[in-house]
Amino acid sequence: MPYTIDNRPADVRESLYFPEIFQAIGLVVKTFWRNAFFSRDPNPDILERDRTHNRVATVQYPEEKVPYPIGYRGLHRLVPRADGSPRCVACYMCATACPAQCIYIEAGEVEGDPIEKYPVKFVIDELRCVVCGFCVEACPKDAIRMDTGEHPTATYTREGQIYDEKRLLRGPPVSYEKDPWLVRPSRLTDAALAADRAAARPFSSLGADEYSQTPGFSSRTLAAEAKGRSGA
Amino acid sequence: MKRFVGMWLVIGAVLVGLVGLFAAFYALAALGAQAAVALGFPGFFGSSIVNAITLMAVTLMTVAALLTVAERKWSAAMQDRIGANRILVGGKFPLGGVPYLLADALKMLTKESTFPVARSKFLFELAPVLAFSPTFALFAVVPVGPEVRVLGQQVGMWVASPDAGLLWVFALAGLSVYGTTLAGWASNSRVGMLGAVRASAQMISYEVSLGMSLVGVMIAYKTVNLQAMAIAQGVDVIGPIPAIGLLLQPLGFLVFFTSSFAETKRAPFDLPEGESEIVGYFLEYSGMKFGLLFLAEFVEVVILGAITAAVFLGGWHPIFFEGWLKAHLDPVLFGAVCAAAFLAKVIFLTWLQLIIRWLLPRFRYDQIQALCWKLLLPGAIVNVFVTGAAVLADPSLELLAWIGVVEIVAIFGITLAVARPKGAHAGHDAGDAHGHAAHAAGH
């Protein structure tokens, strides 16, 4: 319904100011009473907060963090394989797609493995990053994701914003059925190979859907963790 | 729930602490009086000097300083926020934001004091003092507690009790406009000057209604001495209800409270300052000089709360259980309870001022003047005549009290009355009567 402005001149009651002010005092006093005398629900998910008494909407940021929605582009991570090495094959697609040129890669050769190429160096300068997510889109191996639900943390130096492969490689491993190291002779031991194959799932390139494909690692779980922390 | 209980415990503890504090103040005042007598002066010389320290330098300044923190925390609570909470004592306890007081003071004191080159040097330095000291001196005549006999001395909880009383208040309140005007003028800045002009026009206007609103009180209590007024407010008028100013002069209270609000230059009357957009008379001030102008504002808030409490809210009378308290407590303790009650009223009134500050947007300048000259001043004058007539007709004040009751009921009635039916803006029902049927065509 469109809102129409009522330009009727103020009547006596309104031009006295006081009646409206008294009503407003009642409102503010009620708010004050609620917020000053009752404790705040620290649930970081504001929409799920108990607002029956205290209605403070503040999130105490470093201690409480608002969970981001699925698909939020957070800090990058390099997705590991089952044996802890990165899925990345140093194809430079992300570096090519990156409009901010914040990705630096040096490729190296793996001895004795069909995945011949791996990133010796994989550096992301988060200060240059414009968080566009093109690198995730460009990756042919699902090796770089932005599903951490975190910001790059504040640092005192520029160097602190430069994330190398050691800082980036984290999160649970991901395997797909057609990953070359699962279908070819590889350096994996038989037991590791069997476990990896069991965990592998059919490859899907459904974009954002992939964010939810890693069990136990999503912004939803982060939110649950935060909730658990605040409850404790 | 823990917080609920905790808050009440804190409030109770503060009240109990205040009682103890004022008991100590009474004792100190008595000691001062004894010392004065020993030196051959009248006793009130000593007690006044001690009270000047305990009431003005300690109590008033502490409350004003705490108000800077309270403004943040209370405002936050009114706006569904938390407010300042990042200074943690011992890394853990925010203590309600009180440590911010020290941080603010430290900041103000250590900030670089910049100033315009082309300022008027003497007046530039003088203005903050002129703004601060008259408001500060206002507190001298405020009776915080009753006169009690302690340690063989008759001591009162006030600095001075001149017969002029309220006239002293008017005189000093009128002086404080010099500070703001000079601050704007001496800084040789056109923006500051415009702020100063706005400030002086507003304050002088509201001084008229401020003065006029208290005439009714003077008529009712037949005195201008604040202590005498406080005592007079303890007398029962309708049954057990005492003759407090709010009952006798509801209209006077409204006018006085509004005018005092305008005198403090705070929202919604903050046109002289308007830090965020139109800026004001203290634009060129920084460091502690700015701090002084800033603090003067908070001191004004406390003092005008104190005068309102003294004149309209029964002064230092606890009002409830007063007879019981008087009968069962030691006179000194009773005096301390009265003083604590007074301070509680002051704090309540400052809290009320903060609430009003956050619920009203700033007035337009013509609205400010119209409110003063067209609403408050006529209201105050009518109040003077009505009061005079009622006191003439019934010197026992009972008629005035009934008139007051009628006024209060009328105000509440108007407040609770629904001026405009819901949905009127849609133009379906009541809106038609106002010729807004055209809006309905769109539906």
Place this chain on the structure above:
Amino acid sequence: MAEEIKPAAAPPKPAGPPGPPPPKNPGMVTFTIDGREAVVKPGTNLIEAAASVGVGIPYYCWHKRLSIAANCRMCLVEMSNAPGGKLMPACQMAAAEGVAVKTDSPKVKSQQKATLEFLLLNHPVDCPICDQSGECKLQDFYMKYDTQASRYDQPKVKLGKRVPLGKLVVLDQERCILCTRCVRFLREVRQNPQLGVDARGSHSVITTAPGLPLDDRYSGNVVDLCPVGALTSTDFRFRGRVWFLSSARSLCTGCARGCNVFLDYMRDGTYRYRPRENEQVNREWICDEGRLSYKHFNDDRVLSAKGGRAAAVAEAARVLSAHAGQGTLAWIASPTASLEDLLAAALVARDGLKLSEVYVGGRPDGWQDDFLRRADQNPNRAGLAMVARAFGMAVKPASELAAAVASGKVKAIWAVGAELPAPELADALARAEVRVVQAVNEGALASAATVLLPASPAPESDGTFVNFEGRAQRFELAYWPRGESLPHWGLAGEIGRVLGLTSRWSSAREVFEDLGRRVADQLPGYAWASLPSVDRRKGIEPLPAGTTDGRLPGHRERMPLDANGNVEWSRLPNP
């Protein structure tokens, strides 16, 4: 009745198809391709004939310098004279008079699509780890002619993914499409058939004879020949992506042949040489040693002078001028420096330092063959001789300088280029009191220098090399001098300025315009603009390396910097 006897009437023409009409353009073959008329010499290959009128026919196995194999089937086209309307391989067919060729008919298109589908049937599609991607014909033609998902759902044939064929070449047998270009190159061009095809069907692989490596001295060319990512270079392998690389037209500095190459670079690093076609010099091959000769541009460089370049230049001029005109000073020039370097240095030597003879340094001789490689490993020995002649300087070998130093006759030397023909010469020259050395790389003479000036190699300047035949060839600047270095002409110019010479040059072009006329009579027909500065292939934006890479904030390309790290705008090329 004799008149009765008439000669027998000419027999009627035998029934049959009419003979071919006379050629439309006598001496040439005229035919149409996709409706366009093409006139070519008789016997011209159809692919080349089509290219001459701007029609592209895709191919993998065909190469104009190799025999025709016609095994990739990518170039099949429709020809009006084909028996039964069969598609014909364009690489094997010569253009014929009056023929109508179609390369875009539905039949041809479906054939191209089918061919690609077969070629890609067992292809691993590991483009992310393939060095060829970006310049791979499979990628190009797939995007142009195929663009369909594979319909093959069986496991692909697994072959060797990393078969080292030789020192320089690695084979990925899965990516190979068996075009046999590499086999034919070694057999026909090199007459050294080290590669062959083994096994059958989809298990066919390129391989060497068992136990024998691919050790031909020109084996690197098979990497360039390979249209897909099967043969890759061990040297360039995984070092970068080709789309990041920019190409400068340059010259191989490995020997006196002066093979034309593309110098592929990124920011201020050279990544590889690729042969550039020049029918007179190297056709389109280069030797393996030359292919790797770019390494010294990147490694072991002298990049700074003690106390800053300006101070070092002033010091060099001071110590050299102290010996000038007294017969105790000598200069030794390296024939690895460009013509412009040597012109500038010779001017300073003659006018500033009063020298009348030049000693010749340079790299020692290497191996030689009758294909491309020359024993003389210096690219500009002929140029040095021209410069000496132009400035009236006697040319003497470095060994004589060593003897002169040993006898105490020469007390100060100025080395333009630190390369020496024999390692023991460095020790001999180190006995001179004053040793001003302009060095590109660290080395024996550079470390023995009293004043060491950082010099730039070929990619960091424009210039000219004169090869052993006296053929002057231009190369172009790829990236700005690294560190504090300057080309020899720049360093010589700065020394000359301190010595009081009036010449001012800010680019090699200015050096040539100023001094080139002195050698103009020895270089008939040579013009600086023989290499127009167009057609330079730029890679996409060069790779960054985070904020730790030393780039100025806001600069995406590397800018020429002076010793203080400020941009030297004057060194940017004029628009």
